Amino acid sequence: MPSLSLGEAIHEYRISNNLSQKALSEKLPIDRTVLSRIENGERELAASYDSVVAGLSWKLALAIADERTGGFISNILDDVPNxxxxxxxxxxxxxxxxxxxxxxxxxxxxxxxxxxxxxxxxxxxxxxxxxxxxxxxxxxxxxxxxxxxxxxxxxxxxxxxxxxxxxx
Missing domain, CATH: 1.20.58 (Methane Monooxygenase Hydroxylase; Chain G, domain 1)
Incomplete structure (x- = not known):
């Protein structure tokens, strides 16, 4: 099963926490349009935001680790969804x-x-x-x-x- 991209994981986090793009962009802080492009896979999340995003959720921290380490630290939640x-x-x-x-x-x-x-x-x-x-x-x-x-x-x-x- 393919791993979620970091943008997809951020999108899922935002939706599951009932946050608008504006609300989440203010938490990060990042421009809302940039967040939209990240969620849609049109732009990568800059590594400088990793610690802020990881601080939002352990699931996001795991997604960041998976993506940034090329799977050395893998996201088992993608591999074993149940x-x-x-x-x-x-x-x-x-x-x-x-x-x-x-x-x-x-x-x-x-x-x-x-x-x-x-x-x-x-x-x-x-x-x-x-x-x-x-x-x-x-x-x-x-x-x-x-x-x-x-x-x-x-x-x-x-x-x-x-x-x-x-x-x-």
Whole structure:
């Protein structure tokens, strides 16, 4: 399934939040006609607006990450449109993915004397399982932000400081 373009994601956000183009353009701030062209795919959103747009919604942040990284960070909401976004359901999915990643890591063949093709296959499995974990975890983070009114920017800064102090 093709991913939504960033313009389409912005349009969906605007409609789902009952915002006019004028109201959203004032929030960004961007000229309304420019916003219209972005939503219609006639113009790209300038990267300088990424942080403002990402701050509106975790779903938009995910769409920006998908588009700007060329899919390195993919938007699983496009790939799995029926993903149950209830925190309990996401918790179960994430725990399943973590178990699969753990099994892949335990099976990781790193010994140099083992067949290189087997080592590569093992590494690819770990990579795929880690990607599954990352995608589901990012969605769960967004759902938790939304459901509990968590401030992503503050939490990210707090996490970064804890990492720098060696507390994580």
């Amino acid at each position: 993903l149950d976004l209830h925190p309990a359901a996401l918790k179960d999915v994430l725990l399943k993915e973590l178990g699969e990643a753990e099994a892949a890591l335990e099976g990781l063949v790193v010994a140099k004397h083992i067949d290189p093709e087997k080592r590569r296959e093992s590494a690819e499995r770990v990579w795929q399982e880690m990607r599954d974990v990352i995608e589901k975890a990012v969605v769960l983070q967004g759902v938790l932000e939304e459901e509990f009114g968590l401030d992503r920017k503050r939490l990210a800064q707090k996490h970064e400081m804890e990492v720098k102090r060696g507390e994580r």
